Amino acid sequence: MLGRNYENAPFLPGPRAAAPPAPAQGRATPPRQVKLERECELRIEVGENSPLRLRLLNGYAEIYGTEIPPEIWLNFPPRLKFAIFTWHGATIEMDGGSDTSDYVADETPMISYVNVHAILEARRNRAKASSSDDIESSQGPRVIVVGPTDSGKSTLSRMLLSWGAKQGWKPTFVDLDIGQGSITVPGSIAATPIEMPIDPVEGIPLEMPLVYFYGHTSPSANVDLYKLAVKELAQTLEKQFSGNSESRAAGMVINTMGWIEGVGYELLLQAIDMFNADVVLVLGQEKLCSMLKDVLKTKPKVDVVKLQKSGGVVSRPPRYRQKSRGYRIREYFYGLANDLSPHSNIANFNDLSVYRIGGGPQAPRSALPIGAEPAADPTRVVPVNISQDLLHSVLAVSFAKDPEDIITSNVAGFIYITDVDVQRKKITYLAPSAGELPGKFLILGTLAWLET
Structure with missing residues (x-):
């Protein structure tokens, strides 16, 4: 994907696939229009099962500060929550999104x-x-x-x-x-x-x-x-x-x-x-x-x-937040509407070095007072053996040139571990673009994702 320390080359996403086709015409549920009065907000939650498309028919409206272009259909994938606000009045036309919910609010901050x-x-x-x-x-x-x-x-x-x-x-x-x-x-x-x-x-x-x-x-x-x-x-x-x-x-x-x-x-x-x-x-x-x-x-x-916080803000339970994190990781590799093409790559164990930050004693027991236990060093860079434990982990690709620089270096992007063959000493990972990784040092945390 990414990364920039103003000297390093970015690790960019793969090419976009063709745009998803527009909804078929002649569907049972016809498009519907919503007329918004001045300083009103249309709050929308796209359902789990079907995308939504909408356009601005007349007036002026914006989504979180970005003006909606007139007469152009915008396609919103499932599970997206957003709000359309108008300062002077507008008419919105919506199509699809059979399980989408929406309502108009006239009190906003x-x-x-x-x-x-x-x-x-x-x-x-x-x-x-x-x-x-x-x-x-x-x-x-x-x-x-x-x-x-x-x-x-x-x-x-x-x-x-x-x-x-x-x-x-x-x-x-x-x-x-x-x-x-x-x-x-x-x-x-x-x-x-x-x-x-x-x-x-x-x-x-x-x-x-x-x-x-x-x-x-x-x-x-x-x-x-x-x-x-x-x-x-x-x-x-x-x-x-x-x-x-x-x-x-x-x-x-x-x-x-x-x-x-x-x-x-x-x-x-x-x-x-x-x-x-x-x-x-x-x-x-x-x-x-x-x-x-x-x-x-x-x-x-x-x-x-x-x-004042907006009345459209709702409390999200921990389970919802966990699912949202999974969607964000998937979006990194595949795009919001599955319009990115990530690449599966295989590397030898010797080609990569995995580290985690935190762990290991700060000082040997001999340097501590009698009876004191050594505490873990939260900023120590510790090497990690490549094993099945890495399966489904999301690792960062560091720009660091040496292991001791990992903790202060920014990252180029992320890979997702899909297979670890211990016998052949091969690791398979998903990356946002083809070719060699921009760095050989990988950082492991507790971020994991089960691709579905």
Whole structure:
């Protein structure tokens, strides 16, 4: 797929297959139209069994900040949830999606959201007008979106990015939510510039993301490693911003995870500090907003703003989240609508080196006080023997040149282990493109997927 450390070549997806055919004409259920009044929202959940297509017949409407082109059918695959908002009124025509559910809402927080965008736009313009030699004054807004699980953080981030791109900016999107993964597979933190409004169907573009592999779907699995990954990403972006006035003025939008208590709250404060965020948008929780205002009051240049979460945001049970992670991994290899062609490859055990991060004692017993037990080192790079235990694992392909550099290196992409032949010492894996892997060092976490 991916990967960019501004020197390394990307590991791109395979070629797209032919586009799926449009639904057959003359079906039993005819297309239906929904008329939206001004400042209303059509909330849609495409069912499990059949895709949906829709088009804008008249008026103006957008999906999470991206304008819908008029009279063009858009195809939405099963299981997708989204909302169509109109500022002045619109008529939507929908076809297919026999098990799709939808309803119209006339109460939304969109006015407050677009007001935030207007403030960010003014800050970008001021930064652009400043001398590029003055790093501080030429720095555009750095927005971090925080809140509990299922409060609409990803949606708001997407809106702010698309609105900014529509105005000609190229804001950087930073995704710290390892549980779902808006840019690439779960278990990763990533950043990518947003050069155009985000496609309503395809989502975040994957041409040049900068990705660090954490390897787990919860920070609690290895808090020290998560902190280190966030630090590495922040430092890399800081270097890029210092030499690129356009990116610096456009700023960034940072999406965070929903763990906001205890250690999760500490990680949130670390992210605000590491990325030098100056706008903190708090969705849906008074307590968190109050706590952040109190702890950040010593930083007068940091604004903490509470926003209402959308009524379209619903709580997702753990089982649903687990299934969503599987869909995201499948989408990486096969595309949202099965329009990518991944490649199956076979390699010798000796051609690849697998490592995991975390484990092994920090110090030998002889160096510890009498009676003390050695603790595991959460950031130690440990070699892993290739065995059947790797079956169905998703591994990251590191850009590191030496094993000791793995922990601080970004990754080129991901492979999926489909077979391990111990007797022949052969490993079979699925990769997004043909040819040799861009690196021989693979990183193992706890990310697994059972292809169906």
